[in-house]
Amino acid sequence: MTAALCPGSFDPPTNGHIDVIRRVSGSFDRVVVAVIANPSKDPLFTSEERVALLERAMPELSHLEVFGFSGLLVDFAREHGTDVIIKGLRAASDFDYEMQMAQMNQGLTGVDTFFVPTNPKWSFLSSSLVREVARLGGSVDPFVPEVVAAALKEKLS
Numbered sequence: 001m002t003a004a005l006c007p008g009s010f011d012p013p014t015n016g017h018i019d020v021i022r023r024v025s026g027s028f029d030r031v032v033v034a035v036i037a038n039p040s041k042d043p044l045f046t047s048e049e050r051v052a053l054l055e056r057a058m059p060e061l062s063h064l065e066v067f068g069f070s071g072l073l074v075d076f077a078r079e080h081g082t083d084v085i086i087k088g089l090r091a092a093s094d095f096d097y098e099m100q101m102a103q104m105n106q107g108l109t110g111v112d113t114f115f116v117p118t119n120p121k122w123s124f125l126s127s128s129l130v131r132e133v134a135r136l137g138g139s140v141d142p143f144v145p146e147v148v149a150a151a152l153k154e155k156l157s
């Protein structure tokens with residue numbers, strides 16, 4: 001039984017996040033998504049809303065489990081019996097920070113991080129850009145799942 005842990009802020013989930021989770025899902029028996037409750041900035045969506053958006057964006061993944069979490073990621077990994085952390089890399093600019101976190105997590109409990117290259121179609125995409133475009137009245141429909149686009153419209157209306 002192998003279990004992957006896909007952590008993030010997901011404020012909101014984008015097509016880039018969903019693409020990485022779907023692609024790795026075929027290689028693991030369980031895919032656990034961990035939504036950090038309080039990212040450094042005030043989130044637009046509550047933790048519960050982000051969990052629900054992720055569940056609704058990938059209804060076809062029967063082995064998907066989505067949870068909110070706070071505290072150390074490595075503690076969450078241990079509590080949920082996951083084997084590896086999965087992180088998407090969009091570009092070289094992501095690398096230094098992601099590498100630092102991966103090495104810290106490895107140093108803390110020995111848990112390894114597997115990096116997955118983002119589909120180049122989504123390499124420019126970030127949750128913060130999606131929030132900004134949506135706040136300023138632009139259409140983010142091409143960049144997020146339908147449920148997220150609808151939730152953004154409702155939240156910002």
Ligand code: PNS
Nearest residue numbers: 007008009010036071072073101104105
């Ligand atoms: O969406 P993000 O910003 O890439 O997610 C970052 C996240 C949530 C994976 C990271 O901030 C995290 O793991 N936070 C939990 C606290 C923790 O374990 N800190 C030490 C990491 S080395």
